Amino acid sequence: ELDMITTLFNNILDSCHKKCIQTNYSEGDLNKGEQVCIDRCVAKYFDVNTKVGLQLQKMEKVTTRK
Amino acid sequence: MDFSNLNDYDRKQMERLIEEKQMRDFMRMYSNLVDRCFDNCVNDFSTKTVTSKENTCVNRCVEKFMKLSERASARFAEQNAQLNQEMQQQQQQQRK
Numbered sequence: 222e223l224d225m226i227t228t229l230f231n232n233i234l235d236s237c238h239k240k241c242i243q244t245n246y247s248e249g250d251l252n253k254g255e256q257v258c259i260d261r262c263v264a265k266y267f268d269v270n271t272k273v274g275l276q277l278q279k280m281e282k283v284t285t286r287k
Numbered sequence: 288m289d290f291s292n293l294n295d296y297d298r299k300q301m302e303r304l305i306e307e308k309q310m311r312d313f314m315r316m317y318s319n320l321v322d323r324c325f326d327n328c329v330n331d332f333s334t335k336t337v338t339s340k341e342n343t344c345v346n347r348c349v350e351k352f353m354k355l356s357e358r359a360s361a362r363f364a365e366q367n368a369q370l371n372q373e374m375q376q377q378q379q380q381q382r383k
Contacts, residue, residue, distance in 0.1 A: 256358065
């Protein structure tokens with residue numbers, strides 16, 4: 222379980238860095254846009270994580286019934 | 288993950304495992320960060336030494352990543368707490 226959580230967190234860091242952080246590194250601090258992006262990115266990623274789990278459960282039920 | 292019902296030996300084992308895992312996670316994060324900062328910042332190969340521009344870029348890269356990590360970690364904890372709360376509520380409703 223701990224592995225799952227840390228993997229999830231590392232994936233969040235990776236994805237949100239790609240999607241939110243401008244790579245020109247004009248300064249060391251996060252600007253407002255990046256901060257908002259990160260907040261939304263984490264929330265959405267979490268949401269997608271849950272949704273994928275639910276969908277997988279649903280699909281598993283369908284395939285085991287056949 | 289509650290370790291209070293494990294005996295001393297088991298608990299020490301768990302703690303050691305967790306410590307090892309944290310070490311591995313840190314090493315992984317470190318090498319990913321080096322990779323990322325190098326990819327994004329170092330593009331001038333006309334010289335063997337790191338230019339001061341590249342140096343500044345790398346410093347900012349690390350700083351930015353650490354701040355990202357801090358912020359994401361706070362949001363992550365919030366989301367996690369919210370999810371746990373929702374799951375508890377669902378379980379309570381199912382019991383009725």
